[in-house]
Amino acid sequence: MCPMRLLKTAYHHGDLRNALIQGALKLMEKDGESFSLRDLAKRVGVSAPALYSHFADKDALLVAIAVCGFDKLKESLEAAIGRVADPQQQFIQMGQAYVRFGMDNPALYKLMFSGEELPAKRFKFPELQEAGNRAFQALSGMLAEMQRTGFMRPGHVDLDAFSIWAHVHGLASLIITGRVECMSEQVEGMPVIPADQLVDLSLKNLLEGFRQPK
Amino acid sequence: MCPMRLLKTAYHHGDLRNALIQGALKLMEKDGESFSLRDLAKRVGVSAPALYSHFADKDALLVAIAVCGFDKLKESLEAAIGRVADPQQQFIQMGQAYVRFGMDNPALYKLMFSGEELPAKRFKFPELQEAGNRAFQALSGMLAEMQRTGFMRPGHVDLDAFSIWAHVHGLASLIITGRVECMSEQVEGMPVIPADQLVDLSLKNLLEGFRQPK
């Protein structure tokens, strides 16, 4: 009856696959990481089984979302490096960008790294591992450059990059899951520190281990 | 008929609550982090609703399991410190023990730190946050001692401890979810490094930032 309704219900939008991914991202923002396919289908305006024309099952959809997340993360990291020239600033800014990505997209971040046992099925979804590797390379690339120019001590690039990855991932993960406030309950009565300040201090300290011995 | 069956079905075992927690741990070991209450009840030998005599809902059961996990983690950390006297060795051994705990109990570890959005409900379950804090104190206690004796530079104990926690948590989390192999796919053809060696190198490097400037 109503033309708007007709338009919306009209025999679908060429790109249901993408609409499902975007809709899922929105649902995750709002309701947390676990959404139901039926809710997603309703939001997008199709029946639940319609989903199976584009994804083998729920895992396949989640993988597509996570891949999308890794691509966004990689972009954030590269943008952060590009914004400054000083190597120390590049290091800090990249770490800050990493943690901020997690804080800005907590449900997505959790999905990428631990959601629904996806990582355990990584052999079934090599695309997921590959997307993760591409993001990792933004980090290891920066590190290789810093070792080459002598800003950092020589070392095994992948090993050192993995160590840094673990550090920023740990910060993001603990902050997202609310583990920072534990510090405010200590005896000394210290104020809760803002996340970016905490990350700044933590990264500067970590960097020491990678600097050239003077 | 069969007396054994009678014995087993006999009007229950005084400690269903504990049996449920232990049974859940076993189920998680086998099938991964997400188990169904109906399966758990079957395994323990009761009906599904019996569970609600001991836990308000599934979340409450999961919290009880996670609390149990944090207690175990705390014990592992303290045992690791107790095994050696040299401060550097204590630092490394504690980190190794942390990561090993995660590798030995992957499903439990994931539940403790990201499972089922439990951390988001931490205000509803203060016991979970408290159990986490107790484990954290094993770490910050060691750090305070090392700063006091001059092995480490002076610093804000909780901040520095949090930084270290993030590092070992990141290592554990990435290793558990299979993110280490990304290194074996790089061009240089490096062999996959054993986890404990990787952790060792990573921790020694991190420690540099905490040492006294010579």
Next chain:
DNA sequence: ACCTGAACACCGTTCAAGT
């Protein structure tokens, strides 16, 4: 106080059928 069987409202997924 502790447990059961039956029921409710959900869920992911399948399948025959429609265009």
Next chain:
DNA sequence: ACCTGAACACCGTTCAAGT
């Protein structure tokens, strides 16, 4: 090729009823 409605086997949880 893409989508639907009905159905299947699950799920967490509730509730009246039993001891």
